[in-house]
Amino acid sequence: MKPLLQFKQVSIYHPKSDNTILNEINFTIPHGEIVALLGPSGIGKSLLAQSIFSLLPENLKMSGEITFQAQALTKAKRGRDLVLIPQSVEALNPLMKIGKQLHTLTNNKQKIKNTLLELGLEESIMRSYPFELSGGQRRRVMIAMALVSDAKLVVADEPTPGLDMEARQDLLQLLLKIKEQKKSLLFITHDFLAAQQIADKIVVLKNGSVIDCIVREGCAFTDESFSHPYTRALWRALPEQSFTCE
Numbered sequence: 001m002k003p004l005l006q007f008k009q010v011s012i013y014h015p016k017s018d019n020t021i022l023n024e025i026n027f028t029i030p031h032g033e034i035v036a037l038l039g040p041s042g043i044g045k046s047l048l049a050q051s052i053f054s055l056l057p058e059n060l061k062m063s064g065e066i067t068f069q070a071q072a073l074t075k076a077k078r079g080r081d082l083v084l085i086p087q088s089v090e091a092l093n094p095l096m097k098i099g100k101q102l103h104t105l106t107n108n109k110q111k112i113k114n115t116l117l118e119l120g121l122e123e124s125i126m127r128s129y130p131f132e133l134s135g136g137q138r139r140r141v142m143i144a145m146a147l148v149s150d151a152k153l154v155v156a157d158e159p160t161p162g163l164d165m166e167a168r169q170d171l172l173q174l175l176l177k178i179k180e181q182k183k184s185l186l187f188i189t190h191d192f193l194a195a196q197q198i199a200d201k202i203v204v205l206k207n208g209s210v211i212d213c214i215v216r217e218g219c220a221f222t223d224e225s226f227s228h229p230y231t232r233a234l235w236r237a238l239p240e241q242s243f244t245c246e
């Protein structure tokens with residue numbers, strides 16, 4: 001089966017200073033799977049997410065190609081088939097009530113109601129503006145937007161920053177709902193533990209390149225999954241090294 005999304009030799013660079021931030025990135029996102037994009041802060045994860053949506057800062061350029069179902073990504077496909085949950089919870093439109101923001105993605109009122117319920121949000125939240133909500137509620141609303149949309153791919157940029165252990169586990173469960181809907185998820189994170197809890201594949205970025213691409217074998221990642229010394233060291237540093245299917 002053709003991958004849903006494919007990065008082909010994608011480089012992101014600053015033409016004026018000749019500075020290459022990401023160099024010839026190649027990886028695929030299969031249908032219905034969770035791919036974690038893992039790497040330290042400042043490596044270029046958000047830029048890679050922005051490149052999918054053609055949202056790179058104007059002073060940066062991209063070379064190479066990103067294909068969707070083996071075809072070039074068009075504006076129409078970006079609008080219909082892809083949805084971005086940005087890194088900042090400030091990304092919700094501050095001037096539009098939550099209900100209206102959800103309605104821009106679907107006319108199906110029942111679907112919105114069910115989704116809010118599933119995410120533990122009161123229906124009354126629809127009448128609120130983003131500034132009236134807590135950070136956690138806003139992040140849930142952003143996940144609700146991804147769930148009510150008809151997108152085939154959700155890109156979640158760093159959805160678990162600064163959460164305590166319990167809130168983080170809750171959020172990972174919410175991200176799994178995206179997969180339950182048979183959507184693919186690109187989960188951008190520097191949280192290795194979270195990545196291997198929910199991902200089917202982990203793509204590791206370091207020094208501008210993909211240094212490792214680890215595929216879950218059956219239910220869990222194992223000691224053999226990690227070949228690169230860097231990822232092996234990350235794996236060995238984890239408090240617990242076996243996660244199995246529930």
Ligand SMILES: Nc1ncnc2c1ncn2[C@@H]1O[C@H](COP(=O)(O)OP(=O)(O)OP(=O)(O)O)[C@@H](O)[C@H]1O
Pocket residue numbers: 014021039040041042043044045046047048057058059060087158190
């Ligand atoms: N407009 C820009 N012009 C030049 N360099 C930029 C620009 N935007 C980002 N960068 C640089 O590109 C690098 C990657 O930034 P990016 O935000 O993608 O990192 P990240 O991996 O998402 O980090 P974090 O985990 O902290 O969110 C950084 O070193 C940043 O300074």
Ligand code: NI
Pocket residue numbers: 045046047087157158
């Ligand atoms: Ni980022």
